[in-house]
Amino acid sequence: MTSDQPTMIEFKDVHKYYGDYHALRGINGTIKAGEFFSLLGPSGCGKTTLLRTIAGFEDISSGVIMIDGKDMAGVAANTRPTNMVFQSYAIFPHMSVEENVGFGLRKDPRSKEDKAKAVDEALQMVGLKGFGKRAAHALSGGQRQRVALARALILKPKVLLLDEPLSALDKKMREHMQVELIKLQRQVGITFILVTHDQEEALVMSDRIAVMFEGEIAQLADPETLYRRPATKKVADFIGTMNFIPATILSESGNAVEVEAKGLGKVMLDISQAPVASGDSTVVGLRPETLTLLYDDQKAPERETDGVIDEVIYFGDMTYYDVYLGGTDVEVRLSMRNVPGRPVLDVGTRVRVAWSPTALVLFR
């Protein structure tokens, strides 16, 4: 994904009210052509509402939504260059698979044979070749989803909207479909917009993610930036696990900020490299995988702190340790890969924890 792609969708100060309820509170941002974009947030954050305003199922109270350079005000859902895969898939139960997939071609001037060919191609694309004659209600969850995908993609929309398409599938199937969707998106090159509450799914699939809370976009960034440099404490908390350690600021000069973090000691931070994120109090954040237990004579490359193991959570490939830092009540979670020569330690073991100042995120 390159950043010089043209803009496909643009939001300008979009607001949506349901009566007194302020569902969307000033959405701004752009989605680029060919991008796999995710709207991520907890339920009730407005992500589905935003998706439905793109599809044209919801009017917006104020603001502008542009799709491919055109203002969508007053443009009905049936004439927008978008197609949707619904959470319930919305497969028409009284039609066969091929009737479902070909539904959008009803007004297409092409000949019957050409349309049948298009339906076959669409089915092949989603891996349902030969399923055309099946009754829609006789399909499994994964198959229904593929039919919904084929039905939406056959119209070659500029934007494909996916409303939590994987939430109804079991874990194995979900992970499988995540990869399939990424492949499909690369193959067709259409802009995909995915709504999900699953942060892992968003990280895995997206080129860029908009994290939403209470009708606002808290951060719009690529997955790595979101994970490593969250803009707010809420974002950091929602995506993955983040250890928050109380801290006080000792001095500031330019980009150099010296903080005293409880259990870690004095740290110099370069905020040009790691911008300060907003939070309700001064804390520093560390991801579990940026902390490492030191075994035997290992030396920390940068900094190290003493600790005591309070909890051991064994995951097979990984072990999570909750460790009290430096004789304080500050507990951090860290993750270690279980490799040969690295025994799983017991609760109460005194350990040394290695960490790096560059992995710290300052919240204030």
Add this chain to the structure above:
Amino acid sequence: MKAPYLRAFTLFYLLFLYSPILLLPIFAFNDGKVVAFPLQGFTGKWFGEMFADQNLRIAAKNSLIIALSVATLSTVLGIFAARASVRYRFPGKAPLMGLIMLPLVLPEMIVAMALLVVLLSMGVPLSLFTVIVGQVLICTPFAVAILTSAFQSLDRSLEEAAMDLGETTWSTFRLIVLPLVMPGIMASFLICFTISFDEFIISNFLGSGQPILSVYIFGQFRFPAKVPSMLALGTVLVCFSIILLGFAEYMRRRGIAKAGGKDSGGFL
């Protein structure tokens, strides 16, 4: 069985309810003018007499005209009302729906008398048409109840999907909504038809002495000699009703299964 009394009560209840209907076919085939035991012997002549009755045929024809009209009108009105109540929010919806459903609990006698007074004071001549108008009032709540459950079991995103794929509101209704609620429409039609067909009070009050089946049967019971052939007619009607209602329920259940919904009530 922990409560043998309950079982006995249930049995007695069902017997009390349905055994009189069982007497209909028994005496319809009984070779005797008096409806009393002991039975006199088997005969089909009452059915022959019934079919030969000229007035009965006119009454049956009138009843059919009324029932078909009432079922059609009630179901069409029911579609509008049920669709509006399931899909849209508008001011005064609850009291409006309440008013539509009210005839379900109003004494039919009161409705019939009130209609009679109004129609006469308006100078509307009583005819089959006035019977139809009155019965539509009674049948529409049934249609609304059945169709509401049919519309409710319809996933809203099906309609949105059709719109999303380029259809208009009307073509979505025609291509998606109608086929999926069609079994509900059939069920509503058949139940309204059945209710109308044996409706008596409104037919009697607003029918102006036109031969209508229910009224005609009531009249014939005054003549002891006519009673056995009326029992034969009753037998035919009972069978007819059971078949229609069974078919209606079958259609309703099939509709819900087809739309992938859960059964949320019904009449059987």
